[in-house]
Amino acid sequence: MTLLVADNLHLWRGELHVLRGLSFSVAAGRCLQVTGVNGAGKSTLLRALAGLLPLESGSVHWRGKDTRADHYAFHSELAWLSHGTALKGDLSAPENLRFSAGLRRQFTPADVDAALAHVGFPHSDGRLARQMSAGQQRRVALARVLLLDCALWLLDEPTSNLDTRGQDMFGQILSAHLERGGLAIIATHQALAVPAARLQGLELS
Amino acid sequence: MTAPTPTAVSPGRAGWLLVLRDLRLGLRRPGEWLQPLVFFLVVTTLFPLATDPQMSRLRDMAPGALWVAALLSSLLALELLFREDGQDGSLEQLAVSGLPLSWLLLAKTCVHWLLTGLPLVLAAPIVATALGAPYAAIPGVLAALLLGSVTLSLIGAVGAGLTLGLRRGGVLLALLVLPLAVPVLIFGARATALAIALEPMAAPMYLLGAIAVLSATLAPLAAAAAVRISLE
Numbered sequence: 141m142t143l144l145v146a147d148n149l150h151l152w153r154g155e156l157h158v159l160r161g162l163s164f165s166v167a168a169g170r171c172l173q174v175t176g177v178n179g180a181g182k183s184t185l186l187r188a189l190a191g192l193l194p195l196e197s198g199s200v201h202w203r204g205k206d207t208r209a210d211h212y213a214f215h216s217e218l219a220w221l222s223h224g225t226a227l228k229g230d231l232s233a234p235e236n237l238r239f240s241a242g243l244r245r246q247f248t249p250a251d252v253d254a255a256l257a258h259v260g261f262p263h264s265d266g267r268l269a270r271q272m273s274a275g276q277q278r279r280v281a282l283a284r285v286l287l288l289d290c291a292l293w294l295l296d297e298p299t300s301n302l303d304t305r306g307q308d309m310f311g312q313i314l315s316a317h318l319e320r321g322g323l324a325i326i327a328t329h330q331a332l333a334v335p336a337a338r339l340q341g342l343e344l345s
Numbered sequence: 346m347t348a349p350t351p352t353a354v355s356p357g358r359a360g361w362l363l364v365l366r367d368l369r370l371g372l373r374r375p376g377e378w379l380q381p382l383v384f385f386l387v388v389t390t391l392f393p394l395a396t397d398p399q400m401s402r403l404r405d406m407a408p409g410a411l412w413v414a415a416l417l418s419s420l421l422a423l424e425l426l427f428r429e430d431g432q433d434g435s436l437e438q439l440a441v442s443g444l445p446l447s448w449l450l451l452a453k454t455c456v457h458w459l460l461t462g463l464p465l466v467l468a469a470p471i472v473a474t475a476l477g478a479p480y481a482a483i484p485g486v487l488a489a490l491l492l493g494s495v496t497l498s499l500i501g502a503v504g505a506g507l508t509l510g511l512r513r514g515g516v517l518l519a520l521l522v523l524p525l526a527v528p529v530l531i532f533g534a535r536a537t538a539l540a541i542a543l544e545p546m547a548a549p550m551y552l553l554g555a556i557a558v559l560s561a562t563l564a565p566l567a568a569a570a571a572v573r574i575s576l577e
Contacts, residue, residue, distance in 0.1 A: 190441050192576055216353065216443030224434020228366070230373040239366035240435070243359040243449075244442050 142167045143323055144292065149198035151181075151188055158184050162198070164342055166325065168291075169318050171334055174327040176344030182327035183222070185344065186296050189325065190220050202292070216244075219290040221298055225281040229270030233261060233280045236269055241287040255283040260309050274301040279309075286313060293317065293324040308333065359444050360452035367456035378460035381422040385465050388414040389472045400477045407476035408537035412530050415465055415490060416497065420519055422461035423501040426453065427572065431509045440576055447569035454502045454565070462494035478541045485540025492553045493533035499560040500525045506571030528556055 144166045151159040158181035166172045174182050187193045189200055191211050200207045207214040227236045237252050256262075259279040269277060278301045285293060293314075299307050311333025314324060318338045326332065332339060354362075371378055392410045393403055430436045430453075439449050466487060473486045504522035508514030532549040539546035 192437060192440060192573075194577070212443050212445075214443075215441045218441055218443070220438065220441045222434055222437060224432070224437065226434040226438045228370055228433070228435070230370050231366075235369075239362055240438060242354070242362050243439075243444065244354055246354055 143203055144325075145201040146189065147199050147201070149185075149188065149200070150196040151184060151193065152196055153181075153184060159188065159195075159344075162342075162344075166323050166340070168321045168323060170338055170340060171314065171318055171324040171326060171332065172340050172342055173332055174325065174342050174344065175329055180344040182344060183296050186222070186294050186325065186327055190218065190294050191215070217291045219285045219288040219293050221281055221285055221294070222296045223300075225277045226284075227269040227277055227280055230268055232266055232268055233272075233283075236280060237284055237287055241284045245288055247287060251287065252283075255286040256280070258286055258309075258313055259283045260306065275303060275306060278302055279306065282310065282313065291322050293322065293326070295324065295326045295328075297328055298326060299328060299330050356444050356448050359442075360448055363449055363452040364456050367453060368459070371456065371460045377425055378422070378464070381418040381461045382464040382468060384421055385414050385418040386468060386472065388417070390475060393476065403477040404541060407473060407478055407541055408534040410476060411469070411472060411486070411490070411537060412493070412534040415494060415533075416523075416526055416530055418465060419462065419494060419497040419501060420522060422457070423505045423518060423522065424515060425461075426457050426502060426505040427509050428505075431572075431575065436509070436572055437576060440573060445569075446572065447565040450502060450506070450568045450572065451565040454498055454568070457502075458495055458498040462498050465494055466490050473537075473541075479543065481543055482540045485546050486537050489533050489536040489540065489546070489550065489553060492550070492557050493529050496529050496553070496557045496560050497526055499557075499564040500529070502568040503564055503571055506568045506575060509572060509575035529553065532556070 142165045146165070147163050149159045149162040150157075162185070164172065174185060176182050184193065188195055191207060191214070202214045202217070205213065226240060228239075231239070233256060234249070234252050237255065238249075241247070259282045261276065261279045261283060269280065272280070278298070282298060285295070299310050302310065307330065314326075314332065315334050317324060318334060389410055392406065396402065396406065427436060430439075440446055442449070469486055469490045470483045473483060474480070478486060501522050503525075504518045507521060508518045511517060532552045536546045536549035536553060539549065
């Protein structure tokens with residue numbers, strides 16, 4: 141079942157025509173990997189899909205409805221992760237998750253521990269986010285994506301700063317998400333460890 | 346996968362969680378919100394030193410000194426309102442959370458007022474007394490500053506949202522916010538002057554109240570629009 145349809149997207153950044161008539165669709169259980177040289181507009185595309193950037197023309201439909209017309213319904217099913225991890229330096233990992241994911245979903249402290257365990261973050265770790273390494277912060281941010289339990293993942297370079305084990309971990313949580321019928325649109329150059337049947341590519345030039 | 350999960354959170358609870366989070370962050374970094382208070386105290390205590398320390402003179406100057414210091418101190422604090430959340434991506438998360446952004450920003454503005462506006466109000470009795478205001482005037486001075494500081498925080502949120510993406514937005518922020526804040530300054534100082542003279546202060550208080558209600562209704566919407574533009 142095709143859930144997300146992007147039709148003829150055009151977007152300008154200042155003088156630059158970044159997205160030129162881009163069209164694609166993503167079905168449930170599939171992952172779209174966006175690639176392209178630096179500056180090709182991968183982040184721009186993701187931000188436009190999320191509704192953070194206005195489109196010049198074209199439309200994005202989610203479950204058959206225009207995402208611009210009803211962005212609350214669309215956003216309530218969207219887990220967004222960009223370069224900023226949105227972690228608060230003065231809060232610990234569980235505190236960060238409780239407040240940031242807790243704005244949108246109800247869960248128990250056990251769910252937080254489970255999500256942190258999934259991303260390979262030791263839950264006994266009581267350190268504040270500012271004392272963590274960039275890779276550990278990234279893992280906590282991925283734990284938030286898990287806790288949000290959304291149908292659509294929009295992730296911009298989710299594996300940056302992650303070591304090889306972290307990349308394997310990401311492959312596992314992504315596969316499980318697709319297995320459950322979720323969608324993912326991911327801008328990354330690294331190979332995604334998901335079955336080829338579930339993967340589709342989009343190269344920006 | 347079926348659409349909206351039944352475990353979704355109500356906007357009320359989301360706003361409350363945001364308040365709790367920002368309060369906790371504020372209490373872990375007292376230096377940030379103490380700065381505007383210290384500024385307010387320093388400016389108002391320097392006034393009597395720099396001028397003729399006659400009580401009657403001081404009393405005449407008190408409303409102006411109090412309100413200019415309060416206005417500048419609230420401007421100083423404004424930069425803290427959204428800057429960090431904008432840099433670390435938290436505002437982006439709020440903007441795509443499926444919750445009304447204006448409501449979430451109102452929650453943030455409330456905490457900002459609790460941490461930077463309320464301390465000024467609480468310090469006002471001491472400052473007003475030091476500037477020669479009679480004890481009977483204190484409730485009036487407090488009431489005017491309470492209404493005024495809430496309004497300044499709300500108006501400031503719009504400016505803070507607009508200057509979010511700028512590296513050195515301080516001067517622009519002041520230019521944007523000051524014209525909107527001038528009516529608060531005028532009526533606030535007038536109310537304080539009447540309170541110190543122990544005269545009825547209802548008229549300027551009504552106007553202050555009207556501005557407060559107007560900003561509470563419109564400022565969160567404008568701030569949300571401003572933040573969305575800054576995130577582009």
